[in-house]
Amino acid sequence: MAPSKKKHASSQPCIIPGGYTELTLQFRSDSAAQHKLYLKEHKVRAEKSSHRPLDRTLFVLNVPPYCSEGVVKELFSQFGCVQSVELRDQPGSSQESGPALSRLFKPVKKQGFKVGYVVFQTASSLSAAKSHPREEPLVVCTEERQVKTGSQKWIEQYTKSFSPPDKLQEIVDSFMAGYDKRKEEEADKQREDAKQLQDDEEGWVKVTRGPKGAKGRPHSEAANKRTLQKEIRKRKRKELMNFYTWQHRNTQKEHIADLRKKFEEDKQKIALLRAQRKFRPY
Known part of the structure; x- marks a missing residue:
């Protein structure tokens, strides 16, 4: 009888296609179910942001809904000091377009699995x-870190x-003060x-030099109206009213x-x- 070959679990990290490394999560120490995270070093050359340095940023996929940014930061703190954690609905640039909004005016976040960007202080972390074994x-x-789920x-x-x-x-008040200032x-x-x-009075316009690099604004409807009014005023100043006899005669005829x-x-x-004031009994 041939001896049985036992498969021993390796303590090496599991690397899947795409360069991702598998990391196992367990909600509690006695839980039977496990969840998989997929890690990869963040390397996007087009993104030049100091918030996500290329040699210290970890890109994380399949982050469960019960893991907030604080929970993710504590989980990865065992590998080294974590500088920042950012969770998003989908991968994207860290530069947000538009003004920063208050929490009251931001749209409701979607509930579901997210992607994360974990920034460490050192590249060794x-x-x-990435080298943490999946077993x-x-x-x-845990007792020190209670995570609420479900109805709670x-x-x-x-x-x-x-x-x-x-x-x-x-x-x-802060928003209205900024609005009034603008x-x-x-x-x-x-x-x-x-x-x-x-x-x-003579029709001269004072031209001043604008700031360096300022671009000329396109003509708007209000600017066109102002230009037309200026031309009318100039024409009236140049035109001599009632200078000749025939001009005076025509003016009198129009007035009459x-x-x-x-x-x-x-x-x-x-x-x-008068017609409306007449008495009409019938």
């Missing part, structure tokens, strides 16, 4: 995380969704632009015609009012 799972929920987690999230009135008032700056800039566009037209309109209005 990243290597230690030694990391325990998520939902109740906690619902309670945290309400902000105290004083905190809410402080956030609103509006004042825009109004001051518009007044300065209008002042620069004003011409003197306007008076006659207004007189006829007034007569019609008076006749209409």
Whole structure:
């Protein structure tokens, strides 16, 4: 009878296609079910950000919903000092577009598995995380670190969704103060632009040099109206009214015609009012 060959579990890390390393999670020490994380060194040349250094950032896939950023930071702290942890719905750049919003105005986060970026302070910590054997799972929920799941987690999230009135008032006041400041700056800039566009009595416009590198703004409808009004004012200043005899005669004729037209309109209005005042018993 041939001797049986026993397969001994290797303590080497499991590397799967794509360059990912498998890391095992276990919710509790006595849990039978296990969860797999997939790790890979973050190497994106197009992304030049100091928040994700290429030699110290670990890209993590399949992060479960019950693992928050704080839990992930504590889990990976056993490999070395963790500088920051970022969880996202899908991989992407760390540069967020648009102004920073308050927690009250941010959209609701999706509940589900996420991807993470774990930044260590040293490159050796990243290597230690990648070389961790998969037969030694990391325990998520311990006596020192209690992780809430299910209804307890939902109740906690619902309670945290309400902000105290004083905190809410402080956030609103801060937002409105910034809004008023931006509006004042825009109004001051518009007044300065209008002042620069004003011409003197002789029609000269003062031209000043703008800041270095400033680009010219495209003509808007308001700017076109201002330009048209300036041209009309210039034309009126240059035109001599009632300088010749025929100009004076034409002006008088137009004035008399306007008076006659207004007189006829007034007569019609008076006749209409008299007709409306008649007594009509039937």
